[in-house]
Amino acid sequence: MPPALVLIGPPGAGKSTLTGTLLERFRLVRVATGELLRAEIAAGTALGRAAAQYVERGALVADGLIDQLLRASLDAIPADTGVLLDGYPRNVHQADVLDAVLRHTGRPLTAVLALDLPDAEVVRRLGGRRECRGAGAPWVLHVDDAAAVARCRAAGGTPVQRADDRPAVIRRRLAVYRAETEPLLTRYRAAGLLRVVDATGAPAEVATRAVAALASAQ
Ligand code: AMP
8 A cells, every 4th residue: 555654843854855765765756735835825826825924924824725735736646656745734633634635545644754853953954044046946955064055056056045944933933833733743653653753963864764763664
């Protein structure tokens, strides 16, 4: 049966960075609600216009809009293909919707991988996070990584800060995570699905820990 894997973690924990390894290792298709929302906002669709006001202030986008986005993206993936949910679910309502949608498509929830990162490190990482834009697909770098900044500029790109990576918005997103998303871990722990991974350190180290934690869940 095709697996469904959920990736949960505070903003800046490295969820999206980790997905490259997981997609390749477990042959999954990624559904990242944050990225889908940013694409809708950039394209100026009705959903994007409605979602923008939430994203800009670091709040969770209204459940009705996210439900629509999730159902449409899962419907577009062949039933025999596994999915990696990056940034979804983020509250109890979304976890309920996910259970229902997965039951409907015959995809069991295989595991929930939770990235663990202290608040101070979240603030440090997000405060320095930039997207290299203007040189192919945008990729993420940190301002302290001089080599990455140089690589971005050499390719004709510019490191740009996401509007929701400003300090006040970072604090809000972190508070929302601790209040609304983190409690889901209790539910997934009780279901025997939870794997918690230490997200400190270099991306390669985190990826190794994550693959090891998930290998036992396959
Ligand atoms: P991310 O790229 O996952 O950090 O998401 C960026 C922003 O998009 C979040 O701060 C929320 O405003 C919004 N967002 C992404 N995923 C969700 C979701 N599952 N539910 C509600 N809002 C979301």
